[in-house]
Amino acid sequence: MYTISELQEIIETAIKKVEYPAEPSKLYEPIRYIMGLGGKRMRPVLLLxxxxxxxxxxxxxxxGGLAIETFHNFTLIHDDIMDNAPIRRGKDTVxxxxxxxxxxLSGDVMMVEANRHLTRLDVSVLKDVLTCFNNTASGVCEGQQLDMEFEQRADVSIAEYINMIRLKTAVLVGGCMKIGAIIGGARTEDADLLYDFGVNFGLAFQLQDDILDxxxxxxxxxxxxxxxxxxxKQTFLLLKLKELANAEDLRRLDSLSSSTDHMAKVQSVTTLYNRYKVREIAITEMERRADIAFTSLEKVNIGTARKAELDQLARSLINREH
Amino acid sequence: MYTISELQEIIETAIKKVEYPAEPSKLYEPIRYIMGLGGKRMRPVLLLxxxxxxxxxxxxxxxGGLAIETFHNFTLIHDDIMDNAPIRRGKDTVxxxxxxxxxxLSGDVMMVEANRHLTRLDVSVLKDVLTCFNNTASGVCEGQQLDMEFEQRADVSIAEYINMIRLKTAVLVGGCMKIGAIIGGARTEDADLLYDFGVNFGLAFQLQDDILDxxxxxxxxxxxxxxxxxxxKQTFLLLKLKELANAEDLRRLDSLSSSTDHMAKVQSVTTLYNRYKVREIAITEMERRADIAFTSLEKVNIGTARKAELDQLARSLINREH
Structure with a gap:
């Protein structure tokens, strides 16, 4: 079995080898650009x-890994348009x-390219992989839709937020795990367990992201x-604070939202977070999701030794400091 | 075999039966809206x-027909954004x-829905259908890209224009024919002949569109x-006129381009078209493409009687007056 960095190299090499038509250059150049911006390639690595x-x-x-990475980068291009984001991985957005x-349009054609990669898989797994991929892809779109809607709402609940990050982020991780399992020849029960692992691990990862920020x-x-x-940004921490804070602190939070003194704002909001122990609550929720994930992984009907690399990667990602 | 209007009804009924998730409603409502705007459903009918x-x-x-119609409507949503078009089939654009x-985002999820329809096809045809669909889909994106680029250019050649409408319009007709043939169990040679029929018929159709306008x-x-x-709009007629007109008429055409007296503009440009017989030249080119199409159809290795409905539909569409 390969190490994580070997798998990263396998994916990186495969990405570099993908050929897109030369023309129309303005259609295909953005694909080369965003696929070349790098990143840890965690999604395809998890799939492998x-x-x-x-x-x-x-x-x-x-x-399968190429399809997922291409799809993921397609969603980044379109999300960046919708979010009006100028910078992605330190460079201009597409x-x-x-x-x-x-x-x-380049995003659209990337969706086609993602499907093209899948179509090259062995025909024996094609239908199951495509079914999972399509469910995953529409889930990601639903998550982005909810994310946009939540930005216009002041009353988003924790349950709604968890559902949004599940769709926007976690189902893609689940999809990676399930598609990898199907390609590898897993039984349906094991593929489904790995999907559950991926979704709950994805949720834990996103919660850790909120905490680390x-x-x-x-x-x-x-x-x-x-x-x-x-x-x-409406994160788990902010929504939990809104749920717990008393009227005075809610007013304070509200007045801070328009503050232009960034350093003071970060300090004051963090003080409120500390007052209501939202960090600890977030960690508890993250650990609960991680536990569900690892329990699903344990149930997968293969030897523990074989799961070591995946288990270790997942634990290091959840316990990461950056 | 069914008549065209029976096939239209089959598709219409199938479109009405497709269920999309209720939530997020802003994601799925636009899909129901555009799919419900009607139209002749010619692409899925050709596929059937x-x-x-x-x-x-x-x-x-x-x-297969649902996939093509969903994909086509997805491209309409995104094209209308890019073209800044306010109206589609007499109604507000999405x-x-x-x-x-x-x-x-609704367009993106329609692309997923299109693939979801294809994934339900019999596994024996899945790989070939998906390969054809992906080639078709990226062709359509390339055509839209060229169309956008040509709007910024004053030196588009007839050959470039034909290539653009081939990609933007005709390959989708070719794709419909080929996907239908594959699903029906055609041999590869026959499926390819029907693709050629579709592409050349699509070109003839678009040229007729330019003429009728x-x-x-x-x-x-x-x-x-x-x-x-x-x-x-750069059409076959305009590009051909630019190719043939003398310096004085080119200056006249140029000054007409900024005219705000629409009726006089249409009359004057039409006079120029008549002077250089561009209508006749366009008809000749249209008929040449139609001939290639019908020659390909004739070569398909099945009895002539079986082709009658398709032959008749294609001829009526090319000879249409609206």
């Missing part, structure tokens, strides 16, 4: 790891570089600590 | 007709009704005659 649980030949899953129309070590975090607070 | 050439049970091809962000009977045409002239 999942396949490897059941089949030593990891090469059978590469097209719609800034090529304009909105081109970004829409406030409590991450500034030297290790990579982004501006408190970025979510500055942009009034 | 093509399948019926090889297999009497037309029901096996319905999911981005006018729900906003651009929603229109992007100028020379259509105002009582039958349904749209404003001369609409392409008013909006300076």
């Amino acid at each position: 790891l999942s396949s490897e649980l059941f089949n030593d030949d990891v090469t059978i899953a590469i097209e 719609h800034i570089k090529w304009g909105v129309n081109n970004a829409i 406030v409590y991450g070590d500034p030297l290790k975090f990579g982004k501006q600590v408190g970025g979510d607070i500055i942009s009034n | 007709l093509s399948s019926e050439l090889f297999n009497d049970d037309v029901t096996i091809a319905i999911e 981005h006018i009704k729900w906003g651009v962000n929603n229109a992007i 100028v020379y259509g009977d105002p009582l039958k045409f349904g749209k404003q005659v001369g609409g392409d002239i008013i909006s300076n």
Whole structure:
């Protein structure tokens, strides 16, 4: 079995080898651009790891990994348009570089490219993989829709938020795990257990993201600590605070939302978080999701040794500091 | 074998039966809206007709027809955003009704829905159908890209224009024919012949569209005659005129392009078209494409009687007056 970094290299090499038509260059150049921006390629790596649980030949899953990574990057292009985001991984977003129309269209053709990768899989797994992929893809769209709607609402509940991040982020992780398992030849029960693992692990990962944005070590975090607070992003922490805070603190929070003194704002909101122990509550929720995930993984009907690499990767991602 | 109107009814009924999730309603409502705007459903009808050439049970091809119609309407939503179009089939476009962000996202999820329909096809044809569908879909995106680029260019050649409408319009007709043939169980040679039929028929259809926009009977045409002239749209007629006109007429054409007296503009440009016989040249090109199409259809290795309905539909569409 391969190590994580070997799997990353396998995916990175495969991504570099994908050929897109030369023309129309404005349609295909953005695809090369965003696929080349890098990242840890965690989604395809998880897909390969999942396949490897059941089949030593990891090469059978590469097209699945490429499909997921292409699909993920397509959603980034379109999300960045909708969110009006200028920067992605430290570079101009596609719609800034090529304009909105081109970004829409290049995204569309990436969705086709993702399906093209899947179509190259062995015909014996094609129908199950496509079914899972389509469910995953529409889930991600639903999550983005809810995310946009929640930005306009002041009364989002924790349950709604969890459902939104489940759709927007976690089902794709679940999809990676299940698609990898199907390609590797897993039985349906095991593929479904790995889906549950992925979804709950994805939720834990996102909750850790929310926590790190406030409590991450500034030297290790990579982004501006408190970025979510500055942009009034509705995270688990903020929604939990709104649920727990008394009237006076709610007024304080409300007045802070328009503050332009970013440092003071981050400090004051963090003080409120601390007052109501929302960090601890978030960690408890994260750990609960992680426990569900690892329980599902344990139930997968293969030897423990085979799961070691996946188990270790998942634990390191949840316990990450950046 | 079914008549065209029976096939239209089969598709219409199938479209009405498709269920989308209730929530998020802003994601799925636009899909119901655009799919309900009607139209002649020519693409899925052609797909069913093509399948019926090889297999009497037309029901096996319905999911293919739904996929194509869903995909086509997805491209309409995104094209209307890019073209800034306010009206589609006499109603508000999706981005006018729900906003651009929603229109992007509903379009994305329609692409998933299209693939979901295909995934329900018999596994024996799945790989070939998906391969054809993906090639078709990326062709359509390439065509839209070229169309957008050509709007910014004054030197588009006839060959470039034909290539653009081939990608933007005709390959989808070819895709319908080929996918229908594959589902029906055609041999590869016959499926490819039907693809050629579709592409060349699609080109002839689009050329007829260009001609009718100028020379259509105002009582039958349904749209404003001369609409392409008013909006300076680069059509076969305009590009051919630019190719043939002398310097003085080119100057005249150039000054007409900014005219706000629409009736006079349509009359004057039409006079120029008549002077250089571009209508006749367009008809010749249209008939040449139609001949190629019908020659391909003749070569399909089945009895002539079986092709009668398709042959008749295609001829009526090319010789239409609106």
